[in-house]
Amino acid sequence: xxxxxxxxxxxxxxxxxxxxxxxxxxxxxxxxxxxxxxxxxxxxxxxxxxxxxxxxxxxxxxxxxxxxxxxxxxxxxxxxxxxxxxxxxxxxxxxxxxxxxxxxxxxxxxxxxxxxxxxxxxxxxxxxxxxxxxxxxxxxxxxxxxxxxxxxxxxxxxxxxxxxxxxxxxxxxxxxxxxxxxxxxxxxxxxxxxxxxxx
Amino acid sequence: xxxxxxxxxxxxxxxxxxxxxxxxxxxxxxxxxxxxxxxxxxxxxxxxxxxxxxxxxxxxxxxxxxxxxxxxxxxxxxxxxxxxxxxxxxxxxxxxxxxxxxxxxxxxxxxxxxxxxxxxxxxxxxxxxxxxxxxxxxxxxxxxxxxxxxxxxxxxxxxxxxxxxxxxxxxxxxxxxxxxxxxxxxxxxxxxxxxxxxx
DNA sequence: ACACATTCTGACACTTAGTGCAAACTTGCA
DNA sequence: TGCAAGTTTGCACTAAGTGTCAGAATGTGT
Numbered sequence: 001x002x003x004x005x006x007x008x009x010x011x012x013x014x015x016x017x018x019x020x021x022x023x024x025x026x027x028x029x030x031x032x033x034x035x036x037x038x039x040x041x042x043x044x045x046x047x048x049x050x051x052x053x054x055x056x057x058x059x060x061x062x063x064x065x066x067x068x069x070x071x072x073x074x075x076x077x078x079x080x081x082x083x084x085x086x087x088x089x090x091x092x093x094x095x096x097x098x099x100x101x102x103x104x105x106x107x108x109x110x111x112x113x114x115x116x117x118x119x120x121x122x123x124x125x126x127x128x129x130x131x132x133x134x135x136x137x138x139x140x141x142x143x144x145x146x147x148x149x150x151x152x153x154x155x156x157x158x159x160x161x162x163x164x165x166x167x168x169x170x171x172x173x174x175x176x177x178x179x180x181x182x183x184x185x186x187x188x189x190x191x192x193x194x195x196x197x198x199x
Numbered sequence: 200x201x202x203x204x205x206x207x208x209x210x211x212x213x214x215x216x217x218x219x220x221x222x223x224x225x226x227x228x229x230x231x232x233x234x235x236x237x238x239x240x241x242x243x244x245x246x247x248x249x250x251x252x253x254x255x256x257x258x259x260x261x262x263x264x265x266x267x268x269x270x271x272x273x274x275x276x277x278x279x280x281x282x283x284x285x286x287x288x289x290x291x292x293x294x295x296x297x298x299x300x301x302x303x304x305x306x307x308x309x310x311x312x313x314x315x316x317x318x319x320x321x322x323x324x325x326x327x328x329x330x331x332x333x334x335x336x337x338x339x340x341x342x343x344x345x346x347x348x349x350x351x352x353x354x355x356x357x358x359x360x361x362x363x364x365x366x367x368x369x370x371x372x373x374x375x376x377x378x379x380x381x382x383x384x385x386x387x388x389x390x391x392x393x394x395x396x397x398x
Numbered sequence: 399a400c401a402c403a404t405t406c407t408g409a410c411a412c413t414t415a416g417t418g419c420a421a422a423c424t425t426g427c428a
Numbered sequence: 429t430g431c432a433a434g435t436t437t438g439c440a441c442t443a444a445g446t447g448t449c450a451g452a453a454t455g456t457g458t
Contacts, residue, residue: 008425008434015435036414047437052416087394119326126325127318144398149372151365152397155386158361159394166353173348187354194393195286195358198351199343207405207454214406235443246408251445 016054019044023061024110032058032118059124062114066125070132073097077139086144086153090136090160091188098164098184112172129165133157163187215253218243222260223309231257231317258323261313265324269331272296276338285343285352289335289359290387297363297383311371328364332356362386 022043026035037058041048055061076093084092101108115121136157141148167183178186190198221242225234236257240247254260275292283291300307314320335356340347366382377385389397 006426011425012435033414037416038414049438050436053436056416058415085395085397087397122329123322123326126329127322130321130325149369151369151382151385152389154365154368155361155389156394156397158365159358159390162354162357162361166350166357169353170348170350183350186350190351190354191358191390192393192395194391195355196284196391198284198286198355205455210454211406232443236445237443248409248446249407252406255445257444 015044015046015050019046019051019054020061020064023058024114027062027114028110032062032114032121057124059121062111062121063125063128066111067128069097069100070128070135072100073132074135074139077136077143082143086140086156087192089143090140090156091185091192094160094164094188095181095184098167098181101168102180109172129161133161136160159191160188163191214243214245214249218245218250218253219260219263222257223313226261226313227309231261231313231320256323258320261310261320262324262327265310266327268296268299269327269334271299272331273334273338276335276342281342285339285355286391288342289339289355290384290391293359293363293387294380294383297366297380300367301379308371328360332360335359358390359387362390 019040023035023040026040026043029035030039037051038048040058040061041051044051055064073093076096077089080089080092115125133154137154138148140153140157141150144150144153146153164184164187167180167187171178171180171183218239222234222239225239225242228234229238236250237247239257239260240250243250254263272292275295276288279288279291314324332353336353337347339352339356340349343349343352345352363383363386366379366386370377370379370382
């Protein structure tokens with residue numbers, strides 16, 4: 001709505017950012033478990049109690065913005081014309097999000113390194129993904145006029161998530177021979193035409 | 200090796216079982232977070248410290264045996280003849296495991312109820328599943344003579360996991376119109392012949 | 399039956415995450 | 429200016445999980 005945020009919001013965003021930077025640096029230097037909330041708070045010049053005013057858990061510092069992506073997927077999915085098959089709609093929506101990821105590779109790798117190396121963060125990340133799956137499933141079920149517990153919408157949602165997760169993993173692991181959207185597109189094609197064909 | 204376990208092993212198994220029973224009952228009665236380790240230990244007639252000798256975390260009481268299933272999958276997968284396509288091998292292996300699940304419905308539901316209702320347990324469960332995916336991916340990669348970071352083995356593994364997870368969810372949610380192996384078989388067929396076809 | 403190694407159990411002290419509460423302080427707005 | 433709402437902090441508290449070590453129970457060999 002307003003271009004200029006109030007002083008209050010600007011300061012809040014600033015503080016949040018300061019905490020995030022301090023934490024990510026300490027995580028990289030000392031490891032996630034070793035970097036205590038107290039140390040992070042001290043580095044970010046706030047009290048430990050204030051840390052929890054911004055983040056519900058230490059894990060959330062790593063995964064914070066990560067969460068906003070779901071909204072983008074759902075939003076995209078809702079915009080697809082009803083003439084498309086469910087799978088076509090899914091594919092189009094997920095490709096948009098893949099393109100988003102593509103633009104932030106540097107920041108993401110920093111975070112993925114922590115996720116991969118820290119069980120508790122990994123667990124939380126999976127939990128978020130599971131939430132996405134639920135929401136995509138529900139959205140899909142409605143579009144298809146089926147029960148939310150129906151097998152099909154869930155399978156479609158889970159497969160789409162599997163596609164993006166596989167692509168992401170490959171994209172991070174290899175030095176990106178292909179762009180992320182290409183990889184995702186690839187996976188979707190395989191799933192679309194049937195896994196029996198895969199060598 | 201030996202049919203009769205020593206007194207030591209029998210007692211250990213017995214204690215483990217006692218802890219498990221006490222915990223599961225308290226979880227059901229008070230909720231997972233409300234049931235403290237101290238209360239569980241007291242109910243199982245052991246010291247709190249001993250609880251952690253048997254389980255690394257409270258979550259593991261719910262998910263303990265759950266872990267052994269991976270071995271079954273991998274074992275099955277290793278047994279499939281090399282003439283089968285990767286997908287055929289996956290399908291056959293996962294169907295065996297689905298049949299295993301089928302026989303323990305009652306006990307599973309008790310646990311699933313806790314998993315579904317407790318974020319931290321759910322998170323840990325997902326973490327285990329993620330470990331399975333990694334292992335299945337690696338096994339598959341070897342069978343296919345590809346790099347472990349290759350896109351394809353991961354996509355196949357993730358899809359198979361998606362199939363069993365979707366089936367399980369549906370099987371628990373509905374009052375089992377179909378058997379679990381039927382549901383899994385169904386999902387595999389969809390993935391095999393292509394999701395484009397799905398209504 | 400005896401001694402010896404291994405494994406199990408418990409007690410104690412400790413670190414850290416996370417919550418509830420209420421008081422102090424800052425900003426937005428009339 | 430002054431009041432309402434939002435932000436920051438300190439303090440006290442619960443509970444999970446770890447390290448350490450001493451002592452009890454058990455398995456094994458003689």
